[in-house]
């Protein structure tokens with residue numbers, strides 16, 4: 432049951448040697464760039480060297496399959512992503528992928544063939560940095576994306592997704608052919624760095640994720656009256672930015688009220704028009720990201736924010752519009768797998784806690800089609816999406832051992848639900 436820490440470290444070094452240094456500090460591996468392509472080719476070589484059957488789908492997700500002892504059983508899948516934000520860290524996503532490959536290499540070392548097949552997954556374009564859409568790979572695979580919308584999608588530099596795809600060696604026109612491989616999974620596991628402070632601050636080694644929060648994103652457009660900053664006496668003003676300030680504080684108040692239901696809310700941006708020093712703001716647009724693992728509480732909080740805005744209207748003269756940007760449903764992860772991971776963590780003597788995830792992960796999209804679970808390892812001081820992101824190798828090895836044990840238990844389980852022929856992926 433050996434995990435080879437030398438092999439794991441060397442793969443870690445190799446992965447993180449590939450970064451776009453023109454962006455400066457930390458790791459920058461934006462999806463569908465040259466750096467992303469070089470890394471994927473390197474990974475495909477490693478996966479093939481491990482005697483896995485490698486396939487790349489129409490959105491660029493990579494799948495590497497290890498056959499099981501019995502045919503016709505659904506696979507146990509596990510993996511994460513390798514793309515990063517701009518000036519990100521070395522651990523986000525990478526830990527899950529390198530642990531996944533180490534699990535397979537270590538099973539080879541042990542001479543173990545599991546009953547079910549195993550499938551290592553590297554999801555394409557998990558980060559929303561390039562296109563403002565997160566988890567492009569897992570969403571496309573689970574048929575949650577509209578090709579027409581992707582055809583007009585541009586990256587932050589204004590480059591078309593279809594042109595980007597062409598350069599990368601993919602064809603957007605083929606997207607309709609994409610298979611939902613999650614239908615072929617018995618279960619899916621993702622090991623990931625926590626990206627928050629809980630485990631590190633409480634000196635815990637493992638987080639067993641109970642649910643993944645999902646955002647409701649919306650804009651609040653406030654329409655007041657622009658006017659001369661010198662000639663308009665205070666009692667005649669309808670200042671949209673003053674209204675926005677009250678709304679921003681109301682959003683914070685509401686989120687704090689529902690904090691025990693894991694509600695968090697962020698007003699991440701406020702654009703003021705005309706936005707000059709000598710004109711009273713006539714218009715303001717606030718961008719709100721409201722999240723929870725509990726959909727009902729998130730909806731209650733949203734309604735309360737609307738009530739608060741209407742209360743503000745009693746003392747200020749303005750109109751407003753709410754512009755819906757996106758809503759995603761929180762995922763509740765599988766109870767049996769949470770229990771299995773907790774049990775295996777206990778067996779390994781690892782201090783663990785069951786906790787929600789505030790960040791979104793590819794697992795969310797897979798969770799609608801098979802049993803899913805996530806394992807967190809600590810992030811020093813909770814820092815992530817930052818060059819100083821850090822997770823110790825001891826923690827990574829603990830997570831990898833745990834992943835191996837739960838994968839082994841799941842892949843040898845006799846509760847065999849056989850393929851429906853129609854969903855079988857050749």
Ligand SMILES: [Zn+2]
Pocket residue numbers: 512523524557623
């Ligand atoms: Zn990630």
